Amino acid sequence: MIIKPFLSILLFGVLFFVMIQHHSGRLLRPAVAIAVAVGIFFTWMPEFSNKVANYLGIGRGADLIFYIWIVLSMLAFASLYITFNKQERQITHLTRALALYHARDNQDRRPLI
Amino acid sequence: MPPSDEIRKLTWIVIPAYNEASVIGTVVEEVCSTYPNVVVVDDGSSDGTGIEAFGAGASLVTHAINLGQGAALKTGIHYVLQRDAKYIVTFDADGQHSIDDVDTMFDVMSTKGCDVVLGSRFCGTTENLPVMRRFVLWLAILFTRRSTGLNLTDTHNGVRLLSVEAAKHIGLQQNGMAHASELLEQIAKHRISYSEAPVNIRYTDYSLQKGQKLSNSIGILLDLIVRRFVK
Numbered sequence: 604m605i606i607k608p609f610l611s612i613l614l615f616g617v618l619f620f621v622m623i624q625h626h627s628g629r630l631l632r633p634a635v636a637i638a639v640a641v642g643i644f645f646t647w648m649p650e651f652s653n654k655v656a657n658y659l660g661i662g663r664g665a666d667l668i669f670y671i672w673i674v675l676s677m678l679a680f681a682s683l684y685i686t687f688n689k690q691e692r693q694i695t696h697l698t699r700a701l702a703l704y705h706a707r708d709n710q711d712r713r714p715l716i
Numbered sequence: 717m718p719p720s721d722e723i724r725k726l727t728w729i730v731i732p733a734y735n736e737a738s739v740i741g742t743v744v745e746e747v748c749s750t751y752p753n754v755v756v757v758d759d760g761s762s763d764g765t766g767i768e769a770f771g772a773g774a775s776l777v778t779h780a781i782n783l784g785q786g787a788a789l790k791t792g793i794h795y796v797l798q799r800d801a802k803y804i805v806t807f808d809a810d811g812q813h814s815i816d817d818v819d820t821m822f823d824v825m826s827t828k829g830c831d832v833v834l835g836s837r838f839c840g841t842t843e844n845l846p847v848m849r850r851f852v853l854w855l856a857i858l859f860t861r862r863s864t865g866l867n868l869t870d871t872h873n874g875v876r877l878l879s880v881e882a883a884k885h886i887g888l889q890q891n892g893m894a895h896a897s898e899l900l901e902q903i904a905k906h907r908i909s910y911s912e913a914p915v916n917i918r919y920t921d922y923s924l925q926k927g928q929k930l931s932n933s934i935g936i937l938l939d940l941i942v943r944r945f946v947k
Binding site: 691692694695698699701702703705706707708709 | 774781
């Protein structure tokens with residue numbers, strides 16, 4: 604039974620970490636809150652995961668959780684990719700603006716720093 | 717017929733460079749001997765590329781960090797658009813191109829009356845092109861023909877001649893090597909008139925070491941596909 608409190612603490616830890624982030628997306632906080640609530644519910648009442656899985660035609664509750672985990676991981680990757688792209692564009696704009704501001708004309712014979 | 721001195725004065729050569737200190741001085745001197753306006757975009761080099769280029773007579777724009785050839789090219793074009801320019805030539809830094817080919821490109825531009833002239837190594841002569849490189853280029857040509865509908869013989873050649881009007885329409889978003897395909901997509905999208913001109917490429921051990929490999933081209937292809945969905 605030690606695993607159940609351990610998993611619950613871990614899930615609450617994830618929830619706490621996301622809630623204190625200032626820059627987390629608008630959808631991320633409620634999504635994580637729902638995922639944590641569902642996770643804790645299935646941790647303490649695993650038989651319900653079997654019922655839901657049977658209802659969806661999956662078979663075992665463990666398989667259902669595994670599939671959900673795969674989908675959530677893919678969504679997390681997509682979200683990270685979009686964030687990374689956005690930041691890359693911002694860095695590019697900044698670097699370009701700085702480079703053009705400090706551009707050196709070939710007639711400018713001041714020594715390069 | 718070679719371009720007049722007036723046209724040469726209104727032409728800017730944009731050279732993106734990353735860690736090319738050993739060759740950039742020679743390249744800039746060669747280019748400056750016929751085209752006086754040269755800007756080197758030092759893309760965050762750590763080997764003194766910028767100092768060598770500036771010392772050889774180029775104007776210098778320096779990226780604080782390495783962004784990629786596409787980003788460097790865009791910075792160079794931005795720099796030129798702020799100046800009194802009518803034509804822009806993109807040119808590789810590794811010494812594989814010949815500046816004499818740009819004269820031919822101007823000739824094609826005036827004969828065909830187009831806004832963009834793209835260099836083609838398969839219309840000209842190519843020395844020491846390895847089989848694998850030829851295969852990678854063939855894949856790129858196939859992909860670009862299919863995605864843009866442009867009938868080209870060489871899609872990833874670094875020498876291009878653009879009128880300033882055409883350059884204003886081309887907004888590169890790709891920081892890396894995928895910019896070459898993106899540029900062609902923009903030409904197709906904005907229906908910019910184009911033509912090809914033969915150019916001579918000298919593949920040396922140095923330029924082959926710096927060039928694209930098959931593994932990189934797969935990455936470029938993925939970049940192009942993903943960017944179509946994620947703007």
